[in-house]
Amino acid sequence: MKALFIxxxxxxxxGSFAQTAYEKAMSEALQLWEAGNSTEAAAKLExxxxxxxxxxxxAYYQALILIxxxxxxxxxxxxxxxxxxxxxxxxxxxxxxxxSEWLVLEALALTSELAADPMNLGQKLSPKIINxxxxxxxxxxxNPRAIAGLxxxxxxxxxxxxxxxxxxxxxxxxxxxxxxNDQHRELFYPTWGRDRAEAMIQxxx
Amino acid sequence: MRYLFIFIYLSLALLAYSQESTxxxxxxxxxxxxxKAGIAGANVFIDGSYDGATTDRNGHFSFSxxxxxxxxLQVTAMGFLAKSIxxxxxxxxSLIITLIEDQHIIPEVVVKAxxxxxxxxxxxxxxxxxxxxxxxxxxxxxxxLQTLPGAQVAGENGRLMVRGGDPHETQTxxxxxxxxxxxxxSGNNLPVRGRFSPMLFQGTNFSTxxxxxxxxxxxxxxxxxxxxxxxxxxxxxxxxxxxxxxxxHTSRKGKTSVSIxxxxxxxxxxxxxxxxxxxxxxxxxxxxxxxxxxxxxxxxALNVYASFAGERVGFRDYQVDFGxxxxxxxxxxxxxxxxxxxxxxxxxxxxxxxxxxxxMQRTSxxxxxxxxxxxxxxxxxxxxxxxxNNTFRYFFGLDxxxxxxxxKVSFGSxxxxxxxxxxxxxxxxxxxxxxIFPKWYLDAGMRYTLNTQAVSFFxxxxxxxxxxxxxxxxxxxxxIFHQQPTEEVQKFQPDLPWQKANHLILQYSYAxxxxxxxxxxxxxxxxxxxxxERADPNIAQAYNTDGNGSVNGLDVFWRDNLSIRNxxxxxxYSWTHARKWERDYAFAxxxxxxxxxxxxxxxxxxxxxxxxxxxxxxxITAGRPYHDPNQTGxxxxxxxxxxxxxxxxxxxxxxxxxxxxxxxNVLGNExxxxxxxxxxxxxxxxxxxxxxxxxxxxxxxxxxxxxxxRNKKDNQLDNL
Numbered sequence: 026m027k028a029l030f031i032x033x034x035x036x037x038x039x040g041s042f043a044q045t046a047y048e049k050a051m052s053e054a055l056q057l058w059e060a061g062n063s064t065e066a067a068a069k070l071e072x073x074x075x076x077x078x079x080x081x082x083x084a085y086y087q088a089l090i091l092i093x094x095x096x097x098x099x100x101x102x103x104x105x106x107x108x109x110x111x112x113x114x115x116x117x118x119x120x121x122x123x124x125s126e127w128l129v130l131e132a133l134a135l136t137s138e139l140a141a142d143p144m145n146l147g148q149k150l151s152p153k154i155i156n157x158x159x160x161x162x163x164x165x166x167x168n169p170r171a172i173a174g175l176x177x178x179x180x181x182x183x184x185x186x187x188x189x190x191x192x193x194x195x196x197x198x199x200x201x202x203x204x205x206n207d208q209h210r211e212l213f214y215p216t217w218g219r220d221r222a223e224a225m226i227q228x229x230x
Numbered sequence: 231m232r233y234l235f236i237f238i239y240l241s242l243a244l245l246a247y248s249q250e251s252t253x254x255x256x257x258x259x260x261x262x263x264x265x266k267a268g269i270a271g272a273n274v275f276i277d278g279s280y281d282g283a284t285t286d287r288n289g290h291f292s293f294s295x296x297x298x299x300x301x302x303l304q305v306t307a308m309g310f311l312a313k314s315i316x317x318x319x320x321x322x323x324s325l326i327i328t329l330i331e332d333q334h335i336i337p338e339v340v341v342k343a344x345x346x347x348x349x350x351x352x353x354x355x356x357x358x359x360x361x362x363x364x365x366x367x368x369x370x371x372x373x374x375l376q377t378l379p380g381a382q383v384a385g386e387n388g389r390l391m392v393r394g395g396d397p398h399e400t401q402t403x404x405x406x407x408x409x410x411x412x413x414x415x416s417g418n419n420l421p422v423r424g425r426f427s428p429m430l431f432q433g434t435n436f437s438t439x440x441x442x443x444x445x446x447x448x449x450x451x452x453x454x455x456x457x458x459x460x461x462x463x464x465x466x467x468x469x470x471x472x473x474x475x476x477x478x479h480t481s482r483k484g485k486t487s488v489s490i491x492x493x494x495x496x497x498x499x500x501x502x503x504x505x506x507x508x509x510x511x512x513x514x515x516x517x518x519x520x521x522x523x524x525x526x527x528x529x530x531a532l533n534v535y536a537s538f539a540g541e542r543v544g545f546r547d548y549q550v551d552f553g554x555x556x557x558x559x560x561x562x563x564x565x566x567x568x569x570x571x572x573x574x575x576x577x578x579x580x581x582x583x584x585x586x587x588x589x590m591q592r593t594s595x596x597x598x599x600x601x602x603x604x605x606x607x608x609x610x611x612x613x614x615x616x617x618x619n620n621t622f623r624y625f626f627g628l629d630x631x632x633x634x635x636x637x638k639v640s641f642g643s644x645x646x647x648x649x650x651x652x653x654x655x656x657x658x659x660x661x662x663x664x665x666i667f668p669k670w671y672l673d674a675g676m677r678y679t680l681n682t683q684a685v686s687f688f689x690x691x692x693x694x695x696x697x698x699x700x701x702x703x704x705x706x707x708x709x710i711f712h713q714q715p716t717e718e719v720q721k722f723q724p725d726l727p728w729q730k731a732n733h734l735i736l737q738y739s740y741a742x743x744x745x746x747x748x749x750x751x752x753x754x755x756x757x758x759x760x761x762x763e764r765a766d767p768n769i770a771q772a773y774n775t776d777g778n779g780s781v782n783g784l785d786v787f788w789r790d791n792l793s794i795r796n797x798x799x800x801x802x803y804s805w806t807h808a809r810k811w812e813r814d815y816a817f818a819x820x821x822x823x824x825x826x827x828x829x830x831x832x833x834x835x836x837x838x839x840x841x842x843x844x845x846x847x848x849x850i851t852a853g854r855p856y857h858d859p860n861q862t863g864x865x866x867x868x869x870x871x872x873x874x875x876x877x878x879x880x881x882x883x884x885x886x887x888x889x890x891x892x893x894x895n896v897l898g899n900e901x902x903x904x905x906x907x908x909x910x911x912x913x914x915x916x917x918x919x920x921x922x923x924x925x926x927x928x929x930x931x932x933x934x935x936x937x938x939x940r941n942k943k944d945n946q947l948d949n950l
Binding site (some may be wrong): 046065152 | 271273275277278279280281282283284304306308309332432463700742743744791836838841882884
């Protein structure tokens with residue numbers, strides 16, 4: 026009995042130590058990002074992704090950081106580089122993990138591309154973005170990031186093109202209640218987007 | 231037993247945390263680019279561990295690791311190719327790691343001299359939407375291109391002319407496959423339109439000179455229209471306009487889409503409402519149908535386009551040579567197929583197979599003269615491309631062209647025998663793109679052409695580009711180009727030598743987000759231009775290729791989408807100094823189709839409060855030369871400069887329902903493109919003349935476009 030206990034304890038501690046190393050590194054990386062050091066955060070996540078080939082979240086967060094950064098940079102070449110890297114990660118890793126979350130990332134990357142020159146790219150990219158978000162909702166109808174992302178994009182488009190956004194604001198409300206009841210399916214599963222959805226609702230005309 | 235377990239436990243724990251029990255080694259060094267400047271923010275790490283660091287502002291890094299022996303060091307940085315290095319730890323010295331810039335991104339910014347890219351790429355001059363939303367273009371690709379520098383469209387024929395070249399000197403391609411009949415039919419001095427709707431194309435490469443070895447048989451320029459390789463989403467399009475009706479439907483199943491479009495156009499209502507300079511017996515009428523099949527997978531892409539068009543136009547107009555009104559009637563049937571297949575092979579090889587086939591039957595009737603003709607065109611294209619790495623790419627291929635032209639003339643009961651020509655033409659080509667030094671790019675190509683008349687020649691082409699910085703490029707292009715004499719001459723004398731041109735272009739370009747500046751200086755020299763004795767080619771005269779000429783000029787293009795919110799505009803100016811001794815010219819003169827100065831301003835403004843885009847285009851063209859036989863001297867007169875102002879307005883009722891209104895030449899100026907003189911003196915001893923003018927002062931278009939699709943964002947803006 027004692028022996029069995031020791032064996033169990035041994036394996037438990039072995040497993041938990043290894044997991045802790047991953048967890049520790051992941052937490053550090055995400056903290057770096059929160060602190061605004063996105064270069065360090067992305068680099069750390071890249072290292073984790075290279076070490077933990079079966080995990081999808083390090084690569085997911087690395088791509089998320091790159092794509093989020095691409096919205097901020099002014100320089101066109103830099104933006105292209107960030108997006109290309111982000112998209113490469115999406116293509117390489119999308120078979121692992123939650124496909125709905127990867128699709129949201131893809132839509133986000135397309136939106137960043139669009140933001141560079143909306144007047145010329147809108148015609149080509151808007152249908153693609155909407156289509157990608159719709160696929161994300163289809164893959165996981167409870168994904169608040171997919172629902173809110175689609176709604177927000179359509180609200181922004183309608184601001185430009187005109188049209189009624191009541192349905193989109195209803196979708197945002199639905200996304201908000203999904204954020205409330207979000208069950209973390211696994212450690213570090215994406216939770217972002219709630220603040221933005223709330224801010225959008227508050228700005229509802 | 232218990233101790234054994236404890237031992238196992240400890241050793242496992244030690245294994246898991248082995249790095250904490252051995253003394254850590256320092257890994258440090260410097261990451262630099264090929265010019266030995268440090269790269270900041272590079273990620274240096276040991277593969278499979280969490281150990282690593284990012285480089286500081288100067289490119290230095292340092293971290294400690296407990297990994298031992300042989301490790302794989304990974305180095306990644308934004309804009310550079312990743313690098314992996316096997317190392318032995320502990321390291322004896324500090325590392326110096328050199329990263330090579332990722333050229334996948336850079337060449338997009340490199341602008342080749344003479345080339346205008348139209349599409350959604352980073353360095354595109356215009357997007358597909360720009361073409362249709364340019365005021366005055368009326369959805370005609372060719373009319374929109376004339377707002378670019380180097381391109382002129384003569385009002386009396388509507389054809390594209392580039393840098394002092396006549397309309398025949400530009401060849402049109404779709405997906406790299408030649409289009410024999412790119413224009414709609416017309417009668418005397420009636421402008422033609424591009425045959426293809428701009429909505430078909432995702433991008434366009436418009437070269438104003440020194441084009442790639444992939445193309446040939448054009449003295450001045452090529453226009454390569456590219457369709458999207460992606461299948462289209464299901465939708466139904468309907469449109470009603472002052473010109474006619476159109477309907478289209480696309481269905482999609484997985485990776486295959488099939489589209490069917492039909493179109494009917496009649497200028498009859500327009501000619502009834504607006505006063506016309508000529509007497510229409512049959513205003514332009516066209517009925518057409520097209521089918522497009524697209525399929526794409528990871529291994530291949532297939533694109534098949536097939537179309538049929540029937541056209542008819544008839545009018546009565548004063549003809550100076552007849553000295554009276556003459557009835558002219560043109561009717562044509564046209565079949566065209568363009569199919570391309572791309573196979574993506576291992577090791578970055580790509581194979582393209584293309585087939586283009588056209589058949590056109592046309593009958594022109596001038597007074598009692600009937601001229602029926604038939605043209606058959608075929609182009610088979612075979613091309614292999616290889617991307618060795620990011621700094622080295624090449625392609626090579628083989629082309630086969632066939633052209634058959636048959637014509638006869640009949641008046642009353644008399645009919646001439648058939649005359650015409652048949653051409654078989656083979657060409658082989660190869661071109662490589664190589665980064666010779668950092669920031670220096672070389673494109674070098676060669677094209678070999680051989681035809682059934684045993685005419686053969688090599689055309690070398692080269693372009694050298696230097697990247698001054700991320701936004702500025704300077705480049706120099708050179709090439710030799712040959713072209714067969716035109717159909718109008720070949721049908722009478724099929725065995726003439728080919729005409730020849732040399733191009734030299736120096737370019738500077740600046741491209742930032744939403745802003746673009748291009749300056750080009752060019753020199754083009756012609757040799758072996760076709761010469762003949764009398765004004766128009768006919769069967770009763772001799773032809774030779776003794777002509778020559780040269781064109782020097784400057785093109786300026788400035789575009790800004792950024793400075794003023796919701797406003798985009800571009801300005802272009804061209805100076806074209808042409809002197810050509812060709813056709814029946816007595817000596818080298820400025821040809822009557824070339825204007826020395828021309829420029830245009832295109833502006834588009836989006837007003838979100840009324841969901842409308844309004845556009846304005848103003849084009850100014852200097853007067854063109856003409857010869858007045860009633861005066862002494864030769865080509866001594868110039869026509870008046872022409873100013874044309876056009877406007878358009880698109881109103882989006884919803885994104886799927888659009889109303890579009892366009893008016894060309896709003897101010898109602900009466901441009902005179904030139905004069906036609908009688909070949910013989912009248913009874914008073916004077917050569918009579920007739921001014922070449924548009925058939926109506928203004929052109930007005932009103933249309934309603936409706937797209938029905940599940941995808942709510944799809945609309946017909948592309949169709950306008």
